Amino acid sequence: MSADHPPSTALLTDHYELTMLQASLASGTAERRTVFELFGRRLPEGRRYGVVAGVGRALDTLERFCFDEPTLAVLAEVVDEPTLERLARWRFTGDVWGYAEGETYVPGSPLLVVEAPFAEAVLLETLLLSIYNHDSAIASAASRMTRAAGGRACIEMGSRRTHEEAAVAAARAAYVAGFAGSSNLAARQRYGVPTTGTSAHAFTLLHDSETDAFRAQVASLGAGTTLLVDTYDVAEAVRLAVEVAGPELGAVRLDSGDLADLAHQVRAQLDRLGADRTRIVVTSDLDEHAIAALGSAPVDSYGVGTQLVTGSGHPTVGLVYKLVAREGADGELVGVAKRSTAKESWPGRHWARRRHDAAGTATAEVVGTGTPPPPADDERDLLVPLVRAGEVVGREPLEAARERHARSRDALPMASRSLLRGEPVLPTVRP
Amino acid sequence: MSADHPPSTALLTDHYELTMLQASLASGTAERRTVFELFGRRLPEGRRYGVVAGVGRALDTLERFCFDEPTLAVLAEVVDEPTLERLARWRFTGDVWGYAEGETYVPGSPLLVVEAPFAEAVLLETLLLSIYNHDSAIASAASRMTRAAGGRACIEMGSRRTHEEAAVAAARAAYVAGFAGSSNLAARQRYGVPTTGTSAHAFTLLHDSETDAFRAQVASLGAGTTLLVDTYDVAEAVRLAVEVAGPELGAVRLDSGDLADLAHQVRAQLDRLGADRTRIVVTSDLDEHAIAALGSAPVDSYGVGTQLVTGSGHPTVGLVYKLVAREGADGELVGVAKRSTAKESWPGRHWARRRHDAAGTATAEVVGTGTPPPPADDERDLLVPLVRAGEVVGREPLEAARERHARSRDALPMASRSLLRGEPVLPTVRP
Structure with missing residues (x-):
């Protein structure tokens, strides 16, 4: 991406946001003060908690959300002249609060609270949802995987199984949720x-023999490299790997077959060959359940691909962005909600705190409207300022999100460790 | 995206492709001629056929795959000096053939055949797979939906439920597979x-009453607009909508509740009010099964969101990119394949044709290696030139892909119309 001219993000949105802007400009409601909130009515089926991710990315895209000439040229066919004029001077002037990145959440947690004129807040709906729905889906799956892995490292390797830009965001989100790293070079950049x-199987197959391939790799990358040992015969490859690299061989990688069984055999063989510090990396359609099942196998780290980047069965987390309050004719904010169906809605602008017991274990998500009472000692505020009067104030290093996630998850009740389907680990209660 | 400096796509890849390049440069195998192929070993469970999408996007990203200064700066920490030197003069000089965009496919169809030195072809693995796995997953789901919809229009509205850039690609892929359009403005651009x-519910809630909201929308967008009638009470809203817009009202949208039941009620009410040409649009977590179930309801078009952008249960189609042949020490190409597991592999470079019966219905995917025999009258070649000596030659208008998909799908056996799980509709046979 060119640093000089970062592309506008304003068209990464739905057509109807622009037609709504047009109609509200015509009716004189476009500049009414509004509060929109981003939240989930429920967690994906059976999940016990969610993980907020994408906050930093959302702030980046918000700063690039503008209506420059190429953008307006496209919209000239979509909206009328007064709307184009309003867009030409559009900038976000509002305030945004949100759950900090890496925080855990449950149904009803107000992950973002956006206060701005309708003409500004309405245009952010799709882009904010795209980022939060995707990144939180990945982080929520990743958190289950790193928990299942215990102290063993998880490495994200799923780029090839998802859209090329989603892959970069997935690597980032997985890192927030405790993955040790990724294969994705753009995420590094x-x-x-x-x-x-x-190396991949293609590297072995490129050479005239497995010996040639292993020698080439060790000569170039050193004995500490990871050799892929399942191109032909695993036992023969492990023997060859130690012969070529010596007992200092960094690791061997298994990418197919019955991984638990193979890991035991390979561990025993490596130990017999004196390579007792050589690690075993497994990669092959792993998910959190497979990782947990390998808990007793002599595996040192897990490479996780498809299941991570597709959210392990839940590629989206169903977050929505709803108008909860808007200025009335008298200038006061009034709570609003759709009421035609069974979808539970709770009008008004929300605040949120997490309540803990004396041992520091979280016990409830306290979500209220109106002026919050003074916080109790066992409660912490969950909403932090992200944008103030249009200026981003909530940027932080990715490491901070990663550390926050570890702390937040550690404080959840024991039930959060279960991979079984169940209810959210924290009740959402009103104060 | 800045037109002057389109960003390099070279880091949208996996770390190991660069370390393999380094090791092969050191061992002298980097410039060996190779053939890599992109294909699926199987279709997602129960699917009868797949749809190739992403071809045009892959060609675009290939042209932007280069190692400029910012890219090399990142790689200085990843690979050694000789590798950086090779990358600085890297360009793709090879040939690529592939199934044209919109074509249907089955297991074993060689969707891409890449012939180039290892140093070039190996670096494309992840990016090609990301694009093909994502876009083909969306197109494959979309094709089932448009088939289930019969002649009724399907509109893609899922941007908010997937990564913001994946959303643009999804809108494009859905269009290839017969969707009438999308809500995504970047896909338009x-x-x-x-x-x-x-409009959304927020637009109605922004106003002091539903009447105000409908009046505002009709005044600005005309009577031909689509009014959302389920914010409060559907019957009252439909009455109001026709009162405000007159019988020329373009459409009403239903976004919740029992859609079949509601559609019948709303149709009857509209007809009673004289608005017998007002259309009914339904949107609410539709997938191909819900669309089929609404076949007998008086619905005019379907807005499809989450299930489209997540591939209707299959967000990725599991395509792989494998080395199938490489130059030996004697300069001749030799077929190669991994052989440690049950994964079926078939070494050598492949050609592919579709065979038809006298009525023009497809009967088999003929996939062979070596020199192809002269094609029979009832066979057509499936591989077309996409890149020749590094130059893109396979670019075409998106409409061409859309038309190709319609033709290719129409020629499939009747079983392709079934939404039930089953075997691929075409057997893959050797000549």
Whole structure:
């Protein structure tokens, strides 16, 4: 991406946001003060908690949300002249509060609260939802995987199984949720996510023999490299790997077959060959359940691909962005909500706190409207300022989000460790 | 995206492709001629056919795949000096053939055949797979939906439920597979996909009453607009909509509740009010099964969101990119394949044809290696030139892909119309 001319993000949105702007400009309601909130009515089926991710990316795209000439040229066919004029001077002047990145959440947690004129807040709906729905889906799956892995490292390797830009965001979100690194080089470039990788089967097949391939790799990358040992015969490859690299061989990678069984055999073989510090990396359609099942196998780290980037069965988390309050004719904010169906809505602007017991374990998500009472000692505020009068104030290093996630998850009740389907681990209660 | 400095796509890849390049440069195998192929070992479970999409996007990104200064700066920490030197003069000089965009496919169809030195072809693995796995997943789901919809229009509205850039690609892929349009404005800008949209519940809630909201919308967008009638009470809203817009009202949109039941009620009410040409648009977590179930309801078009952009249960189609042949020490190409597991592999470079019966119905995917025999009258070649000596030659208008998909799907056996799980509709046979 050119640093000089970062592209506008304003068209990464739905057509109807622009027609709504047009109609509201005509009716004189476009500049009414509004509060929109981004939240989930429920977690994906059976999930116990969610993980907020994408906050930093949302702030980046907000700063590039503008109606420059190429953008207006497209919209000239979509909206009328007064709307184009309003867009030409459009900038976001509002305030945004939100759950900080890496925080855990439950149904009803107000992950973002956007206060701005309708003409500004309405245009952000789709882009904010795209980022939060995708990145939180990945982080929520990743958090289950790193938990299932215990102290063992998880490496994100799913780029090839998702859209090329979604892949970069997925690597970032997985890192927030405790992954040790990724294979994705753009994630390294943009976000400083540590990357790793050594070789594929194609590398072995390129050479005239497995010996040639292993020698070439060790000569170039050193004995500490990871050799892929399942191109032909695993036991023969492991023997050859130690012969070529010596007992200092960094790791061997298994990418197919019965991984638990193979890991035991390979561990025993490596130990017999004196390579007792050589690690075993497994990669092959792993998800959190497969990772947990390998808990007793002598595996040192997990490479996770498809299941991570597709949210392990839940590629989106169903977050919505709803108008909860708007200025009335008298200038006061009034709570509003759709009421035609069973979808539970709760009008008004929300605040949120997490309540803990004496041992520091979280016990409830307290979500209220109106003026919040003074916080109790066992409660912490969940909404932090992200944007003030249009200026981004909530930017932080990715490491901060990663550390926050670890702390927030550690404070959840024991039930959060279960991979079984169940209810959210925290009740959402009114004060 | 800045037109002057389109960003390099070279880091949208996996770390190991660069370390493999380094090791192959050191061992002298980097410039060996290779053939890589992109294909699926199977279709997603129960699917009868797949749809190739992303071809045009892949060609675009290939042209932007280069190692400029910012890219090399990142890689200085990843690979050694000789590799950086090779990358600085890297350009793709090879040939690529592939299934044209919109074509249908089955397991074993060689969707891409890439012939180039290892140093070039190996670096394209992840990016090509990302694009093909994502876009083909969306197009494959979209094709089932447009088939289930019969002659009724399907509109893509899922941007908010997927990564913001994946959303643009999804709108494009859905259009290839027969969707009439999308809500995504960037897809309109980049690819000319028709876009539509009118209003959300927030627009109604912004106003002091539903009457105010409808009046505002009709005044600004005309009587031909689509009014959203389920914010409060549907019957009252329909009455109001016709009162405000007159019988020329373009359409009403239903976004919740029992859609079949509601559609019948609303149709009867509209007809009673003289608005017998007012259309009914339904949107609410539709997938191909819901669309089929609404076949007998008086619905005019379907807005499809989440299920489209997440591939209706299959967000990725599991395509792989494998080395199938490489130059040996004698300079001749030799077929190669991994052989440690049950994954079926078939070494050598492949050609592919579709065979038809006398009525023009497809009967088999003929996939062979070596020199192809002369094609029979009832066979057509499936591989077309996409890149020749590094130059893109396979670019075409998106409409061409859309028309190709309609033709290719129409020629499939009747079983392709079934939404039930089953085997691929065409057997893959050797000549």
